[in-house]
Amino acid sequence: MTATASSVVTGLEPTTFWAHFDALTHIARPSRDEEPAIDHVHRWAGEHGFDVAQDEGRNVVIRVPATAGRESAPTVVLQGHLDMVCERDPASPNDPAAGRIELVLDGDWLTANGTTLGADDGVAIAAMMALVEDESMPHGPLELLMTVAEEVGLEGANALDPALVSGSILINLDSEEDGKLTVGCAGSTDTWVRIDQPREATSEDHETFTVTAGGGLGGHSGMNIALGRANAVKILGRALRETYADVPFRLVSLDGGKSRNAIPRDAVAVCSVAPDRADAFRKAVEQANSTIRDAFVKTDDGAAISVADAPAAADAWTEEATATLLDAIALVPTGPLALSPDFDDLVETSTSLGEATTEGGTLTLHSLSRSSNDSALPEVVATLDAAARLAGGELEVKVNYGGWRPNLDSPALAAGKKVYERLFGEPPIVTAVHAGLESAVISDKVAHTLDMLSFGPQIEFPHSPDERVSVPTVERFWKLLVALVDELSVQGGR
Numbered sequence: 027m028t029a030t031a032s033s034v035v036t037g038l039e040p041t042t043f044w045a046h047f048d049a050l051t052h053i054a055r056p057s058r059d060e061e062p063a064i065d066h067v068h069r070w071a072g073e074h075g076f077d078v079a080q081d082e083g084r085n086v087v088i089r090v091p092a093t094a095g096r097e098s099a100p101t102v103v104l105q106g107h108l109d110m111v112c113e114r115d116p117a118s119p120n121d122p123a124a125g126r127i128e129l130v131l132d133g134d135w136l137t138a139n140g141t142t143l144g145a146d147d148g149v150a151i152a153a154m155m156a157l158v159e160d161e162s163m164p165h166g167p168l169e170l171l172m173t174v175a176e177e178v179g180l181e182g183a184n185a186l187d188p189a190l191v192s193g194s195i196l197i198n199l200d201s202e203e204d205g206k207l208t209v210g211c212a213g214s215t216d217t218w219v220r221i222d223q224p225r226e227a228t229s230e231d232h233e234t235f236t237v238t239a240g241g242g243l244g245g246h247s248g249m250n251i252a253l254g255r256a257n258a259v260k261i262l263g264r265a266l267r268e269t270y271a272d273v274p275f276r277l278v279s280l281d282g283g284k285s286r287n288a289i290p291r292d293a294v295a296v297c298s299v300a301p302d303r304a305d306a307f308r309k310a311v312e313q314a315n316s317t318i319r320d321a322f323v324k325t326d327d328g329a330a331i332s333v334a335d336a337p338a339a340a341d342a343w344t345e346e347a348t349a350t351l352l353d354a355i356a357l358v359p360t361g362p363l364a365l366s367p368d369f370d371d372l373v374e375t376s377t378s379l380g381e382a383t384t385e386g387g388t389l390t391l392h393s394l395s396r397s398s399n400d401s402a403l404p405e406v407v408a409t410l411d412a413a414a415r416l417a418g419g420e421l422e423v424k425v426n427y428g429g430w431r432p433n434l435d436s437p438a439l440a441a442g443k444k445v446y447e448r449l450f451g452e453p454p455i456v457t458a459v460h461a462g463l464e465s466a467v468i469s470d471k472v473a474h475t476l477d478m479l480s481f482g483p484q485i486e487f488p489h490s491p492d493e494r495v496s497v498p499t500v501e502r503f504w505k506l507l508v509a510l511v512d513e514l515s516v517q518g519g520r
């Protein structure tokens with residue numbers, strides 16, 4: 027601990043928690059490179075005489091015996107991830123990837139100077155360590171499960187050896203909204219529609235244009251899927267289809283989207299057009315643009331289509347192939363497909379076309395489909411498969427992990443609600459997220475049923491140098507955690 031850093035957290039409650047949190051700011055823990063953090067928790071566990079196990083994926087579990095009188099309670103797994111996103115302003119002297127995070131207290135918020143803070147998910151690791159160090163806080167047998175590489179597609183959880191987890195209750199400490207108990211999340215499946223269609227040389231006198239979709243808001247492909255934001259690949263496909271209906275042309279390429287996890291903000295197509303149709307082509311694209319802008323005027327008013335001259339292309343798909351490919355883009359669904367039966371305004375099932383790529387004669391459309399209802403996703407995949415086959419292509423499917431379907435009768439939830447109300451005098455908001463959480467992956471891995479709950483303090487702008495955590499909500503998070511492990515060990519022990 028450096029003097030400056032520790033002075034920032036000095037006086038903050040709970041003291042032990044903040045000391046552990048502060049220590050983590052001096053330890054490099056980028057995803058896939060967590061060794062210094064793993065050594066740190068290993069050493070700490072050794073000092074306290076706790077058993078440590080690690081799997082080949084480098085996930086760590088620390089086994090903590092029950093406090094006196096709670097030995098017969100069910101084993102509770104406390105879970106969080108060791109890694110953090112290491113972003114920094116280019117000019118900053120600080121660098122989380124080198125273990126240099128400079129804490130700044132700004133009113134009720136703790137942030138970092140010029141870098142990510144690592145409250146996501148340092149609060150989980152610090153809370154686990156502080157909790158079990160204090161022998162005055164009763165708990166049953168605990169398994170402190172610290173995963174790695176969460177921020178790069180839940181890699182650590184995906185590689186989890188189920189032998190690490192024997193507990194029947196799992197408390198995930200990687201939620202970022204104060205006052206909420208999360209009891210569900212979406213599973214996900216990746217698909218690739220691959221359509222190979224014939225190409226021929228272009229005529230020398232043909233004109234070449236780029237048609238570009240851009241200016242939309244984008245956003246998370248799960249959390250933001252029901253906000254009516256324009257998907258650049260979809261609106262580009264629509265503009266081209268509407269244009270083609272008036273002015274047939276040949277598609278040279280169509281590419282867009284940067285990540286399966288984001289709603290595409292940019293997409294571009296290259297088109298080869300007969301010289302006597304060039305003016306009509308431009309006009310038709312502009313017409314399509316005005317219809318599309320109108321469609322999104324209330325939800326994404328920056329989204330637009332533009333057309334520009336481009337260098338000549340050597341070859342292109344045939345007119346017939348172009349029509350087929352544009353039909354396929356129309357058929358690949360994107361957006362919410364079903365709402366949660368348990369919670370208002372929550373999407374249960376969705377699919378998002380995330381990336382389009384042209385390689386030779388093949389157009390590939392990569393989607394990420396999500397649901398907390400595992401039985402809903404096969405129908406979405408069947409739709410994508412039908413789109414692929416109708417266009418003469420095929421579908422590749424990769425099931426990532428199942429969803430965590432809300433169980434409103436969960437004993438862990440009942441205990442969480444009871445303790446929350448007792449502490450704070452009002453009920454918590456019980457909810458689920460339309461995104462992935464490690465708990466879903468973990469429960470998929472272990473053979474026994476896990477009763478699960480997730481919560482955390484208020485963390486804003488995670489993964490960016492603006493990341494900050496609300497100090498008063500950390501104290502609330504801490505009180506809830508302490509009281510919940512106590513409650514769960516009393517219930518089980520009786």
Ligand SMILES: [Zn+2]
Nearest residue numbers: 146147176200
């Ligand atoms: Zn996290």
